Amino acid sequence: LLSHTRGFSTSMKRFLVNSGSNTAAKVAKVEAAPTGASGNVATRPKPLLTPTILTNEDISQARTSVLDKWTSYGGIMYKLSGPRKDVTDMVAFDMDGTLITTKSGKTFAVNEHDWKLWDPSVKTVLQRLHAEDKYLAIISNQSGVKEKKITKEALQSKVDSVIEALGVPMDFICAVEDDRFRKPRTGMWEFLCQARSATSSSASDASSGTTTVATTASVATKVFDPNEIESNYSDDEYAQPRASIAPGTAATFSTTAITTSTSSSPPLCAPLMFASSLYVGDAAGRLKEGTRNKDFSDSDYKLALNLGIEFATPEKYFLGSTSRLHCQLPDPSVDVATPVRMIDVASATDNKDDSFFLAPETRAEPGPVEIVLLAAPPACGKSTLARRFEQGGYTRVNQDTLGSIDKCLLRARESLCQKDQRSVCVDNTNMDPKARARWILLARELNVQIRAVALSTPREVCGLLSSYRLLNPNTEPGDRRKIERIVINTYFKNPVYPSPSEGFTSVETVSLDLVLPTEPQALRLFHMYIK
Structure with a gap:
């Protein structure tokens, strides 16, 4: 039952007890939740190899995206900055509380001009990464748009100013709705991977608003059947892929071995697993310590866990902090005092009346x-x-x-x-x-x-x-x-x-x-x- 799940079931396992009920059904086994990560490495990740949340429409939208132009699609708003050669990894950042903070000192910005760089080292580090030819992106939740605290136009102006101040090209994507794209769900990361697989290896004409979709050959080296994906993992809940799919392998999943893609063909799934990808964010689920308040969320840390990539807090990544608060993250599981028996009612079993x-x-x-x-x-x-x-x-x-x-x-x-x-x-x-x-x-x-x-x-x-x-x-x-x-x-x-x-x-x-x-x-x- 739940013994093969990670994030969802880790939260669920706290509710499970080995006892029956008046319907005498079998009860899921209780397993210990994982311990917190040491340093900036997500705990025993199971790497995500292919799109999980995206629909075919999402993939088609990503792979035909216009460059250097703000675009709204479904629950996201994004802008891809210029053509770039094929990438092998991604260094992505949260925006508020990671790249920037408020000038006013308030928790939330009073307007689109209320910001400054989180620390001078931010610009230095990003420019070094750009010089190393790293693919840089900002992945952010922006619920303020839906709550009408900021307009899309004001947010776009703010982001353009931030990226200009950083002095490096960066892709930006944000979730404005509570849907498949909102962190810690992997939709935004998946979307950027699909968009970059097309724009980085194919000709793009931003002025005419057209993008040529890449062929499979430029995206992947091997095609796997999606129905066989789970067989490439061992039974260990947090197991790494077996040798047949090594970390960093360029793999695309398709029900048929398509060799060429056009706008009318089924969307091709570019790989999500990169050699040394990293996500940096302040929403790490850290508890209150001294005068420091607890993190408002752990969505950034959970995003990295979902993807099976490395994670770092801004204090560790930009400032080189070795403090336990910045490097040793708590278990993101849900703590519940009262357990509940979880009984299978979806299908008949021999031990149920x-x-x-x-x-x-x-x-x-x-x-x-x-x-x-x-x-x-x-x-x-x-x-x-x-x-x-x-x-x-x-x-x-x-x-x-x-x-x-x-x-x-x-x-x-x-x-x-x-x-x-x-x-x-x-x-x-x-x-x-x-x-x-x-x-x-x-x-x-x-x-x-x-x-x-x-x-x-x-x-x-x-x-x-x-x-x-x-x-x-x-x-x-x-x-x-x-x-x-x-x-x-x-x-x-x-x-x-x-x-x-x-x-x-x-x-x-x-x-x-x-x-x-x-x-x-x-x-x-x-x-x-x-x-």
Whole structure:
């Protein structure tokens, strides 16, 4: 189950315990989380070799990008600076708090002019890297655009000024939405790799806005089947690639061995694994120490972990600091005091009682119809559980699908009162007694039993599942929606769990297990830190 995952499951493992529940399902094995990195090297990375988050449209957009021109695409804004020969590695930087800081001394810039270089050494180091012919890029989260704290035009002007002050050509890309491109997700890095594979080895005419896409020969030396990618790794969760794909190998993944690409051909995936790539950022998850506040995030460090590349804080990289605070990074796992049993409900297993999900009227000894009311937080796996009941013969009633609680009650009444009566599973959050009361009244009116099934998924897991569901290319279209953090937090602020005193025939608590995905892209996504 989770034993082969890295970032996502490292957070999840803290929630797992080796104990059963009332559905007697198997429980995932608990494994120790990795220790923090020493120095600037990400802990036991599993290098990312090919695009994981990008869609075919993303790759096509990247490989036909116009040079020296600001471009907005989906949730990113970027500018590629001039043609460059093929690159073998990338040195990339966060911007705010790494290359620059505020002149005002405030945490956040008051306007696009409120900045200065983080330290004079920044310009010196970058100019040395440029002299060494390194490929330099800025990869930044800029949520202020969406929050209307800064306009795109003002941000573009600011970035142009920063790069001019640094005196070296640099590509810039930023995420303005909470989607596949936002760090620590690897979308921006992947996008630059695809863009540079085209622009660095093919003719580009910025003035006419056209770019010739490179052929496979100029991008890669070997073609691998994406369905075989995981076989190139050992079973060790953090294993390096086997010798068949050595670090730094130019590898492209394609379902067919395409030798030439045109604008109408399927996009070719350039390699993401470079010989000595590095990411430098201040969001390293460092804890409060003395008068220094804790880092606001660990997204920069997690990006490096996701990619399997080296990472450095700006203090270490630019100033040469050897301080433990700047060099020894904490384990980015989630710490949760209360564990939860994660039970597999996605497929039947020999050690699980399927009668738990079987509608009473469909059993060998039929019983009267009933209502099963789920009480669970958003993004906890509730709909997965509901579909299992649906497979067992229940009519699934979901407010997101039907649009209102009144329509849900009407659909349930129809199912319970029709000639061929069918039990009902209510697939809503039902977060308080008031929301559940209408269903209890319906059960009394129709003289049917109603039992509550509560899911005990912790808040942190719900947040992870919400992000994974949004990013997973195999998520059902109806389920691929963003659930804001405030919605999840509101549920857990004052939860009132169902009780028999409300009028339920019984109240049962279950937990969900996560089944390791089998589709290669989803599996690689599952390995990542996504929050």
